[in-house]
Amino acid sequence: MPKKKKSPGPTSRLVFPQDEQKHDWLSLLLEGYFITDQGVAKGIELMEKQGAKLACTKGCSHCCATHRSIPAYPLELIGVTWYCTEKLEEPFRTPLLTQLMEHKHGDACAFLIDGVCSIHPLRPMACRQFNVFNKPCEIDEDAYYTRRKDVMNPIKKYTNKAFSVMMPFYGVTDRAQKRHVVENGLMHNMAKDMQNLNWASLARKMMEFDAQIPKN
Template sequence: MRPLNSRHRDPALERALPGAALMLEACALVDASVDAAMAAARGAGRRWACGPGCDTCCRQPIPVTPLELLVMRAQMRFRLAPGIRARLEAQHAEQCAAEPDPLRRPCPYLLDGACAVYAVRPLACRRYLVLDQPCAPGEICTESRPEDMLIPARKALHAALALTFPWYGARWRDLGLTEPPDASPESAAAQAWLASVTVPLQRLVWN
């Protein structure tokens, strides 16, 4: 299992965006759970099918929390070269003009078949892994062959989201959200609230 101290670190980004450090800790928790699940899958004779150039999952609705989106926006502004940002912006404008339904558009951070903000990609993307055979174009593996989906520990996802809960407790008004419940971050009420503020990335003003 990957040690948590191997998490992505970006001091400038973490200083610029309150909450970024919490989100990166959350990503590290999920990454460790994925590593554990993958180790178990390898022990059962299975292999990871995802790799460079595989972007089928990036063309499906991608659930994100507000803090995940803010971190991706910050990564784009602070870490991507101006030319890359310009290409992303132009591509997004073209996609919006061609497809009015946002849920039919690919992830706005997908460029040349790869994630432009991979280091801070959403928790959902980190957990979506296919075994043995890569996805066919347009395939939704959770529907077509769920037995080939890697299943990381959901408890780790809940713990990761719980790390971010206090950040929302201090900023929910500024973000235009409903008030979080006065409950433990890992409680069912807190997790339900986090689920309620999770929306498809493609529906949001992304940049």
């Protein structure tokens, strides 16, 4: 299971020490998510100062079930694949395998198991930043369209910084080039819709990994 690194501020960065030594991309992703989470915490704080009350609570998964388009970037998808293959344990692993094999476009998020996000530590930025205020979503409601004012706007400064931190994965290391890519929204051209991906291939990777583990 992931460990927490103590850090000032409202959130802590997830760390996987051995895996981060093995995979250079993992530190970039986790650092980007750490910045994203800080931005979310700040955004919630600002909304609450304006009198809004966060409606999202543990156990609520309406957005996971109703949103038919969930963008994720290539680095995020690699993170999801790694987490599911090498880190995900029961009680999620077995039902997720079945769900990934059977998932089709129009279904709820492939990673939603009995109302719980099975990849919560590695969930994409889009999921992390979607926060609804004042009243919980109704079943089948997408609050972004039904009551936009109740949906938090991500703080651009944090989002851009998170994208910039992840940029070396895409071969962009020059500071000016990073700024160009981020400020012109070029990152969004790489986003994939998680609903349209072939998740059965991930299930096969998970089963191949499991087959390599020695049996006691």
